Amino acid sequence: MKNLQEEHLKKERKKMAKKVKRIHICPTCKGNGYIKIQNIYDIELQVHQCWDCDSEGEFVEYVEEEERVLN
Numbered sequence: 001m002k003n004l005q006e007e008h009l010k011k012e013r014k015k016m017a018k019k020v021k022r023i024h025i026c027p028t029c030k031g032n033g034y035i036k037i038q039n040i041y042d043i044e045l046q047v048h049q050c051w052d053c054d055s056e057g058e059f060v061e062y063v064e065e066e067e068r069v070l071n
């Protein structure tokens with residue numbers, strides 16, 4: 001009977017693990033979503049969509065955060 005109880009507790013603990021949304025500013029475009037590149041042969045600035053974050057300007061990451069169980 002004790003084993004069954006422990007299994008139940010393990011399941012309960014799993015439920016407590018929650019996903020935490022983390023947002024990182026894209027270092028390539030610094031959150032703009034695009035990059036201005038100056039061509040030395042061109043006076044005009046060329047605007048490029050950021051290839052690192054798909055023009056989002058930020059990365060969204062979902063991290064599973066476990067709740068700490070204190071004994």
Ligand SMILES: [Zn+2]
Pocket residue numbers: 026027028029030031032033034050051052053054055056057058
């Ligand atoms: Zn970017």
